[in-house]
Amino acid sequence: MNQQIIYGSEYGTTRRYAEQLSQLTGIPAMDYTSAKNLDGCELVIYLGGLYAGGVKGLKHTVKRLPTGVKLILVTVGLADVTDQENIRNIQNSVRRQLPTALFDQTALFHLRGGIDYGRLSLAHKTMMTLLYNKARHLPEEKKTAEVRAMIDTFNQKVDFVDFASLEPVVNAIPKQ
Ligand SMILES: Cc1cc2nc3c(=O)[nH]c(=O)nc-3n(C[C@H](O)[C@H](O)[C@H](O)COP(=O)(O)O)c2cc1C
Numbered sequence: 390m391n392q393q394i395i396y397g398s399e400y401g402t403t404r405r406y407a408e409q410l411s412q413l414t415g416i417p418a419m420d421y422t423s424a425k426n427l428d429g430c431e432l433v434i435y436l437g438g439l440y441a442g443g444v445k446g447l448k449h450t451v452k453r454l455p456t457g458v459k460l461i462l463v464t465v466g467l468a469d470v471t472d473q474e475n476i477r478n479i480q481n482s483v484r485r486q487l488p489t490a491l492f493d494q495t496a497l498f499h500l501r502g503g504i505d506y507g508r509l510s511l512a513h514k515t516m517m518t519l520l521y522n523k524a525r526h527l528p529e530e531k532k533t534a535e536v537r538a539m540i541d542t543f544n545q546k547v548d549f550v551d552f553a554s555l556e557p558v559v560n561a562i563p564k565q
Contacts, residue, residue, distance in 0.1 A: 390431045390432055390563065390565055391429050391430050391431045391432070392414075392416045392430070392431065392432040392433075392434070392562070393416065393417060393418075393419070393424070393427065393430050393432070393433050393434070394407050394410055394411050394414075394416050394417065394418035394419070394433075394434045394435075394436070395407075395418070395419055395420075395421050395424045395433055395434070395435050395436070395446075395450055396418060396419075396420060396421065396435070396436040396437065396446070397420075397421045397435075397436070397437040397438060397444065397445030397446025397447065397449075397450075398420070398436075398437075398438050398445065398465075399438055399440070399445060399513075400438070400504070400505065400508055400509075402438065402465055402502030402503050402548070402550050403436050403437060403438040403445070403465040403502060404420075405550055406436055406463070406465060406500060406502075406550065406552070406555060407436045409552045409555060410434065410436070410555055410558060410559070413555065413559055414559060414562055416434065416562070420446075421435075421437075421445075421446030421447075421449055421450050422446070422449075424449075424450055424453060425453070426453070427453050427454060427455055427458070428455055429455070430454075430455055430458055431457075431458060431459065432458065432459045432460075432461070432562070432563070433450070433454060433458055433459070433460050433461070434460075434461040434463065434558070434562065435447065435450060435460060435461070435462050435463065436463040436464075436465060436500075437462075437463070437464060437465065438464075438465050438466070438502060439464050439465065439466035439467075439479065441516075442478075442479075442482035443482070443486065444462070444464055444483060444486060447462075447483075447486050447487075448486060451486075451487060451488070451491070454491075459494070459563075460491060460494070460495045460496075461495070461496045461498070461558065461561055461562065462483065462487075462495050462496070462497050462498070463497075463498045463499070463500060463558055464479055464483065464497075464498070464499050464500070465500050465501070465502040466479065466499070466500075466501065466502060466535075467501070467502060467503070467504055467535075467538045467539065467542060467547075467549075468501075468533075468534045468535040468537075468538040468539075469501070469534045469537075469538060470499040470500065470501055472534035474533060474534060475533065475534035475535055476499055478533065478535065479499055480497060483497065496561050498557060498558050498561070500550075500551075500554050500555070501549035501550070501551065501554070502549060502550060503546075503547050503548035503549050503550055504542055504545075504546070504547055505546040505547075505548075506543070506544045506545060506546065507546060517539070517543070520539060521539060521540065521543045524536045524539060524540055525540055
């Protein structure tokens with residue numbers, strides 16, 4: 390089976406997961422900007438960092454997927470992925486980024502990444518500062534897992550990358 394790992398990563402946490410998955414499975418990994426011709430590909434495992442709910446590089450890659458391809462989609466974000474409401478929010482947002490027929494057949498996984506404010510671009514830092522200033526005044530009951538993660542980690546360096554969380558993804562890949 391022709392298989393490919395593709396990733397969309399701005400600051401490297403998603404790339405680290407993709408490279409580890411490649412080591413564990415022997416499936417080659419590449420950045421989404423290099424994924425130009427996927428003809429003949431039967432399985433794509435796509436890993437993308439979450440940016441304001443969007444999965445980095447997913448739209449670009451979906452346009453290039455051959456018909457009938459099987460997709461495994463792995464999101465990497467800051468918020469707690471043991472929180473069911475957070476998972477529902479991520480999945481609702483992913484649903485809007487994939488054609489319905491493809492979404493219905495896609496296996497979804499959600500992993501936790503990290504953030505280092507010292508490395509953020511000016512645009513990202515400004516965006517996070519605006520969000521933080523808005524979020525911290527919200528009443529407690531309005532603070533979702535995403536909002537809480539953002540408030541708790543604001544201006545810090547945190548790394549929640551845990552390669553053990555790749556195990557269910559590895560198990561979902563059909564054995565050759
Ligand atoms: C501008 C910005 C927006 C973000 N939006 C989300 C989000 O909507 N949900 C989330 O869980 N994490 C969000 N994050 C956190 C990133 O998903 C997290 O840092 C992830 O590990 C980034 O992956 P990367 O290092 O591969 O780029 C955001 C981070 C930035 C800088």
